Amino acid sequence: MYVAICSESWRRSAVSIRVNCIWDWPPLGSAELFAPVIARFRSRYPKVQMHLLVRGGVEQTAALKKGEIELATGIISFEDEFDGIRIRRDPMVVVLPRQHPLANSQELTLKALADIPQILFEPEYALHELVINACQRAGFSPKDVTRVSHPDFGIALVAAGTGAMILPSFIAERHAVAGVISIPLAASDLIWELSLFWRRGQPLSFAAQAMVELVRQRLALS
Numbered sequence: 001m002y003v004a005i006c007s008e009s010w011r012r013s014a015v016s017i018r019v020n021c022i023w024d025w026p027p028l029g030s031a032e033l034f035a036p037v038i039a040r041f042r043s044r045y046p047k048v049q050m051h052l053l054v055r056g057g058v059e060q061t062a063a064l065k066k067g068e069i070e071l072a073t074g075i076i077s078f079e080d081e082f083d084g085i086r087i088r089r090d091p092m093v094v095v096l097p098r099q100h101p102l103a104n105s106q107e108l109t110l111k112a113l114a115d116i117p118q119i120l121f122e123p124e125y126a127l128h129e130l131v132i133n134a135c136q137r138a139g140f141s142p143k144d145v146t147r148v149s150h151p152d153f154g155i156a157l158v159a160a161g162t163g164a165m166i167l168p169s170f171i172a173e174r175h176a177v178a179g180v181i182s183i184p185l186a187a188s189d190l191i192w193e194l195s196l197f198w199r200r201g202q203p204l205s206f207a208a209q210a211m212v213e214l215v216r217q218r219l220a221l222s
Helices: 030-044 057-065 126-137 151-159 169-174 206-218
Strands: 002-005 016-020 049-053 071-074 082-097 117-121 143-148 164-168 180-184 191-199
Touching: 030 206, 057 071, 057 126, 057 191, 071 206, 082 151, 082 169, 082 206, 117 126, 117 151, 143 151, 151 164, 151 169, 151 180, 164 169, 169 180, 191 206
Parallel strands: 016 049, 117 143, 117 164
Antiparallel strands: 002 016, 002 071, 071 191, 082 164, 082 180, 082 191
């Protein structure tokens, strides 16, 4: 999801807010999380125009750095450049064919996947880089990679025997199909943490501040 103030001032009720629900890897699951918040925002500020679009996490971050948007959601570390709110944390799982030799494992480490073909999201999605970097820290690069843009297609490929796919547990559960099993990934290897974030030191418009406050009230992790 991203929020961009596009025109005019709040006082003149001609603000256009562009809200982007991202179906990548952060933010996978944005629709379920943000739909109630967006509905609440809409009821409070009915004159604000909202446009629901799709954009990958990498593209969002680039747009935020350029000042094209004010708020973004994604998987990111809060360092010198960004501030934000952590809104969801989920363990990761490895989705495997049920007949795979590792399918009876209680838990898997990334190293166990070193010789297994992987299904990854396209590079414009934050999960792509997240998985690649985690695998490299574990001492290998994913092999025989197949790239997809949607989790349901990725899991269908797993069921067909194409390879393994790393996903947040709730996404794997939602798109589960016959013929696959989800094995917990060792928590120390990779965690999925979704945030709402903005540029540090950049003043936010009234509308963006209102969205931040709603997210803080309804979604922020304690």
